[in-house]
Amino acid sequence: MQLIKDFINGVWNENPIFRMVIGICSALAVTTAASNGIAMGLALTFVLTCSSILVSILRNVIPSTVRIPCYIIVVATFTTVVDLFMKAYFPALYEVMGIFIPLIVVNCIVLARAEAFASKVGVARATADALGMGLGYTWAITLISIIREIMGSGTLFGYHIMGDGFVPWIIAILPPGAFIVMGILVGIMNMIARKTVKDTECH
Amino acid sequence: MNQYARMIIVLVIISMASGAVLALSYAVTNPTIQEQARQKLEQSVLVVIPGATRMEEIQKEDMTIYVGLDDEGNKKGIAFKTVGSGFNGSIEIMVGYNPKEGKLLGIEILSMSETPGLGARIQEEAFKGQFKGKSVEDEFVAKQDVEAISGATISSTAVASAIKTSLDKVVEIFPVGGDY
Numbered sequence: 001m002q003l004i005k006d007f008i009n010g011v012w013n014e015n016p017i018f019r020m021v022i023g024i025c026s027a028l029a030v031t032t033a034a035s036n037g038i039a040m041g042l043a044l045t046f047v048l049t050c051s052s053i054l055v056s057i058l059r060n061v062i063p064s065t066v067r068i069p070c071y072i073i074v075v076a077t078f079t080t081v082v083d084l085f086m087k088a089y090f091p092a093l094y095e096v097m098g099i100f101i102p103l104i105v106v107n108c109i110v111l112a113r114a115e116a117f118a119s120k121v122g123v124a125r126a127t128a129d130a131l132g133m134g135l136g137y138t139w140a141i142t143l144i145s146i147i148r149e150i151m152g153s154g155t156l157f158g159y160h161i162m163g164d165g166f167v168p169w170i171i172a173i174l175p176p177g178a179f180i181v182m183g184i185l186v187g188i189m190n191m192i193a194r195k196t197v198k199d200t201e202c203h
Numbered sequence: 204m205n206q207y208a209r210m211i212i213v214l215v216i217i218s219m220a221s222g223a224v225l226a227l228s229y230a231v232t233n234p235t236i237q238e239q240a241r242q243k244l245e246q247s248v249l250v251v252i253p254g255a256t257r258m259e260e261i262q263k264e265d266m267t268i269y270v271g272l273d274d275e276g277n278k279k280g281i282a283f284k285t286v287g288s289g290f291n292g293s294i295e296i297m298v299g300y301n302p303k304e305g306k307l308l309g310i311e312i313l314s315m316s317e318t319p320g321l322g323a324r325i326q327e328e329a330f331k332g333q334f335k336g337k338s339v340e341d342e343f344v345a346k347q348d349v350e351a352i353s354g355a356t357i358s359s360t361a362v363a364s365a366i367k368t369s370l371d372k373v374v375e376i377f378p379v380g381g382d383y
Contacts, residue, residue, distance in 0.1 A: 032319075058217075063210050070217050077221040081228045088232035091239045095314075152319070170320035 003128040010132025016109045017140035017182075018189040023109035026100045027141045028178040034157050037145030039093050040100065041138025043086065047078045047104050048137075049130040052118040056126035059119045071114045072105070079104045109133060140185075147181050148172045244269075251299030251309045252280040263376050266369075270383070271299070280308050281383055283373055287365030290357045292316040294325070298334075298366055305339045305379035310366065315358075322358030330359070334366065339374050343367035 010016070016023050026044070030036045051074045055062075062070045083101045086094045094101070104110065113133055118126040149155055152173030154162035171177045248258045248269045255271025262268075269282040280301040287294045294315040299308035310331050317323045324330060333350055337343070343363040345351040351359035377383045 062213055062217075063206060065206070066210050066214055069214060073217050073221050077224055080225055084228050084232040084236070088235035088239065091243070168320065173319050 003124060006125050006128040007132035007135075010129060010134070010136040011139070012136070014133075015136040015140055015189070016133055017137060017144075018186055019193070021186065022112060023107045023137065024182070026103060026107060027137070027144065028175070028182065030097055030100050031141050031145035031148055031178060032152065032173045033096070033149045033155075034142060034146045035093070036096055037142040038138065039086075039090070040097060041134070041141055043082050043097075043101060044104055044107060044109070044137055045131070045134025046082055047075065048110050048113060048134045049127060050078045051075045051110060052113055052126045052130035053123055055114045055118040056121065056123045062119075067115075067119065071111060071119075075110050075114070076105045109137060144178070144181055144185065147185075148177055151181075152177060247297040247311045247313055248282045248299075251282050251297050251311050253299075253308060255279040258282070266372060266376065268373070268376075278383065281373070281377070283369060284313070285365045285369035287361035289315060289317050289361040290322050290355070291318065294358070294361055294365065296362060296365060298369065300370065300373060302373075302377040302383045303380060305374070307334050307337045307366075307370075310334045310362075312362075317355070317358045321352070322355040324352050324355060325358050325362055330362075339370055339379060343370075 012019075014020055017027050023044075026040060030040045051071070054074050055071055058070070079102060082104070086097075086101060113130060117129050121129075146156065149157075150162065151169045152171070154160060154166045154168050169177075172181065245258055248271060249255050252258075252271030254273050256274050257272055259270045259272065260267060261270060266283060271279045271282060273279055280299055282297055282299045285296050285298060287296065292315070294317070295313035297311045297313055299310065300306075301308050312326045312331065315323070315325065317325065330350075330352055337348075341348050343349055343366060345356055345360040345363050349359065349363040
């Protein structure tokens with residue numbers, strides 16, 4: 001039960017993008033096409049899950065004074081592994097994501113979950129949390145990128161869906177479009193969250 | 204065990220393990236990465252030299268020249284890489300050239316980070332195609348003999364002048380009409 005709770009927490013209640021608004025640098029930059037969103041999400045989920053598991057296993061071994069360097073080494077290692085494999089087997093995607101794959105190292109979601117959660121709980125809970133956070137990040141940036149791709153290019157996963165008369169709103173695939181789309185989505189998420197909170201006096 | 208020793212030991216072990224993992228993944232992926240890069244390069248060379256089916260790389264006066272050959276080994280033209288400074292960063296271009304006639308065979312944009320919908324349209328055939336058949340004697344000035352993309356004069360100029368600069372160098376190495 002606790003595991004399911006940890007998992008759902010990341011996907012919805014504490015969604016990194018829409019609720020906590022962390023790790024949005026990559027979320028704003030690569031979300032110009034739906035396939036980029038999914039790929040970035042999966043890359044982050046992989047790094048997050050592997051590093052959370054390892055940090056959780058080593059939580060009693062790593063002295064607290066050097067914990068941050070240790071976490072960074074672990075995260076950087078997995079990120080570089082993803083970087084190399086992506087370059088070798090998905091060169092087209094790698095070209096689009098460019099610098100943002102290596103930058104997973106400094107994505108605050110990964111370090112925040114290692115520091116705030118994985119280093120304090122067992123492997124099972126750390127895994128559930130990492131998968132939840134990763135999935136939460138993935139669906140959030142995929143949604144942003146689907147909206148931006150449809151508006152900005154008139155396509156979805158590269159297929160034209162808006163018909164010939166459609167004039168793309170180029171701003172949607174430019175940086176300002178990322179902020180606008182994300183802002184609106186965060187607003188909608190807040191509206192939904194407000195409705196589902198029963199005890200309004202807390203807020 | 205005192206805490207300083209423990210600190211050092213843990214860090215060393217983690218770093219060594221990380222190094223081992225990285226060395227292993229590098230060894231596994233590196234051949235594929237090299238192969239991908241080579242294939243990509245070859246493909247772009249073959250695109251800009253019509254009729255070529257394979258290429259040979261030669262070094263001439265600090266320029267790398269790719270010679271395109273057909274199945275019988277006849278030279279179909281040469282290709283070279285050039286870099287222009289665009290609106291948002293550098294634009295890498297592969298240029299196909301026929302030294303016998305002194306004319307361009309075609310160009311291909313290898314990488315760029317221009318504005319989508321404006322500068323990025325340098326990748327479209329409508330823009331790239333106009334360089335086909337251009338002569339070394341042409342001026343390569345946007346809005347004069349090169350048709351610029353409206354709203355993207357900087358990107359268009361960057362491509363045209365980058366080609367002109369490198370082309371002048373290539374012409375010095377391989378004079379028009381001469382052998383190559």
